[in-house]
Amino acid sequence: MSGDPGSGPTPATTATGPATVTRIAKAAWVAAWDEDAATHHYLNDIDVVLVGDRIGHLGPGYDGPVDADIDGRDRFVMPGLIDVHAHPSTEPLKKGFREEFGNPRMYMSPLYDRAFMLQTDAAGQRIGLQYAMWELLRSGVTSVVDLSFPYEGWAETMAGTGVRAWLVPSYASAHWSTGDGHSVDYIWDEARGMALLDEAVVVGRSAERDPSGRLSAMLGPAQIDTCTEELLAASQAAARDNGWTLHTHAAQSLVEFQEMTRRHGVTPVQWASEIGLLGPDCILAHAIFTDEHSWTRWPGRTDVRLLADSGTGVAHCPGVFARNGQVLEDLGHYVRSGVRLGIGTDSFPHNMLEEMRQAAILARVATGDVGSVTTGEVFAAATVGGADLLGRPDLGRLAVGAKADVVLVDLTHPAMQPVRDPLRSLVYTAADRAVSDVFVDGRHVVAGGQVTTVDIEAVTAGLQSARDRAEAGAAANHFAGRSGLQVSPLSLPGGRSRRIAR
Ligand SMILES: [Zn+2]
The missing domain is CATH 2.30.40.10 (Urease, subunit C, domain 1)
Incomplete structure (x- = not known):
């Protein structure tokens, strides 16, 4: 009218x-x-x-x-809402597979021997992305930060979903490997890491030219323990040249914490500080295993202060860790220390409202204090907090x-x-x-x-088919050749197995 x-x-x-x-x-x-x-x-x-x-x-x-x-x-x-950390091209495939999945011999982290068993091709990634954006939009998300290894059609598919997005092409100097399921080997290829950084810059610049005008970019050196100091420094320089933020995983497992203290004698956050990585143009996911986390038994209480004083952003994604028995122990301390905080979904479900609920409740459970964080503080992190991490004062607020x-x-x-x-x-x-x-x-x-932007019936059909193909090939991606069903049995005995390779 x-x-x-x-x-x-x-x-x-x-x-x-x-x-x-x-x-x-x-x-x-x-x-x-x-x-x-x-x-x-x-x-x-x-x-x-x-x-x-x-x-x-x-x-x-x-x-x-x-x-x-x-x-x-x-x-x-x-x-x-602003989802500051997600891997939407690959995580939707893992529903039913990775909910009870942490490796007890790796301090409950699934990252090093099993998290990458389900692999798909670019078509499967585009389907996963559409599915995840459908979920995110349904839960009130209008901006998302997507960390993915670049694939054909990434930007176009994202733009087609109608969401506002930051594409974060991921790369590293090393990848994880294990021969025994309880220790991690790092397979280094430093030249390849540098070459992938150059490719990531091209991908990011291309995304920014997308005609939708809703795509931006960051650089994603994948993990603090898989990138050399040289790659991180080159990434920081390239990000600054392009006006981008740098986004990496750090302090996300006790295995990583111990690897970094073994290499450098300091915590992952302290090493990031020492090499000049921290700052307002840096986001760390997930900053859980700091010197104040009870599992690390590390002397001193400086990590949260380093994060706050440097203005480093933290992408807090409680759900996927909680399912494996891991928790950021005092979120309220981060908030009251002035750490710049956003919330992300990381894995499925891509449901920010449920992630916000978990952020509030887990903080209270971990501290035994209903006042640890308030609903208003969690809402701020999911809106203006995320916008602040993205450098966008025009988002996250009415x-x-x-x-x-x-x-x-x-x-x-x-x-x-x-x-x-x-x-x-x-x-x-x-x-x-x-x-x-x-x-x-x-x-x-x-x-x-x-x-209105996703044909969800077609997408779910494609997702089922991509998932089934991925699990059929899962054993090839396990160090001991175990099948998906061996690594992640169904939650009840029996059940039909036609879609699951035994
Ligand atoms: Zn992540």
């Missing part, structure tokens, strides 16, 4: 004409951004108006021209001038009822079930709970 064109703000124009104006009218609850207080706060019964790719108005009584009107009287409106990355939650959904505090109802109970609409860059990509 259209309002009186003479009575309100003039719509913005774009290269193709006037921008589309969408009004979410009289929104019952809104998590709006209070710039002065630097916090989200609740507002009630206001109009949220999207003008093109920006938020044009936030307040009562908008009476400017409108192209599309949405009744907000039974909606909670919040900023799009404010005039910010990007129109907006999520609508159906307050009438039974899982949201009764309504008192919609954010708590969403995070602790309803999760993705109550997400009704999502806008990215002002484009309506989830409507009535349906993702």
